[in-house]
Amino acid sequence: MKALIAGAGRLGTQIAQVLSAAQNEVILVEQDDERLHEVSALPRVRLVAGDACDPALLEHAGGLTCDLIISTTGRDEDNLVISLIAKRQFDVGRVVARVNDAENAWLFDQRWGVDVAVPAATPLISLIEEATGATDTVALLRLSKAGVEVIETAITERSRAAGHLLGEIALPNGTVVATVVRNGRPTVPQPAMRLLPGDELLLVSHEATEQEIHAAFQ
Known part of the structure; x- marks a missing residue:
């Protein structure tokens, strides 16, 4: 599986680590240079510097050929824009977006290209399971296929x-x-x-x- 993750914060980094450890191709996009430096030691993860809200940047990073795009930035408006680009412009099969403010949860649906909305307050393991799709990747903490x-x-x-x-x-x-x-x-x-x-x-x-x-x- 090829996955692109927008945002190298808590959730994005954890999902990148789990997916890469399961031998998936993982791309992590982050516009903060300091944060990129902090995660530069992540094994088997390709880091891309830039704003994932930019369709050209997403395409350059490999969005057109991804099976999964996950937007985990700290801004709900960015996560919605990235999701919409992923689904409508790139026709990505599975699009996941983090919901930072619970009051915005109603926006995170198919109208914005979101297949799975992940509340930020969810426990870490559940976040990884839900964001990646337990039935086809993590499978209740066990990557059984791999x-x-x-x-x-x-x-x-x-x-x-x-x-x-x-x-x-x-x-x-x-x-x-x-x-x-x-x-x-x-x-x-x-x-x-x-x-x-x-x-x-x-x-x-x-x-x-x-x-x-x-x-x-x-």
Whole structure:
């Protein structure tokens, strides 16, 4: 599957990480240069600088050949414009848009090209499931077609990984850390990140069991 994600914020980054880990072709569009730099370490994700509301930019990024376009910017008006371009101009099969202000939810429907509207207050895992379409990609935290599992583990005071650098943790084969959620904010994992009690990790694996992953951190 080829997916284009507009907006490299919390939701956009998480979806990009999960989809790329499942061997999908992922393009992430962001107009903030500082934010682009922050996510530059994302593996197997092509970054494009620019305004996704610009049809020419979207076309240049690959929108015409995408199976899925997801608009996750922090502005509802931008998400609606991007959705309309994706559906009406590019005829994308599945268009997903984030709803930042609940009062605007009524706008996010087929009239604006939106197939799936994702409320911003939805829990992280549910956001990823709903945005990508559980029946054809994540499938209730299990990417069964690709043989990939998405597993969560939390760091506590008693966890063996507490206080250690992420790069020091010996992960099972075929496993990557997709994100570390700290104080409610997801961050791009770096080897030099020191794991703290309260951290929540989202991992993707096509080989390890949930027990093996938990054992690496607990």
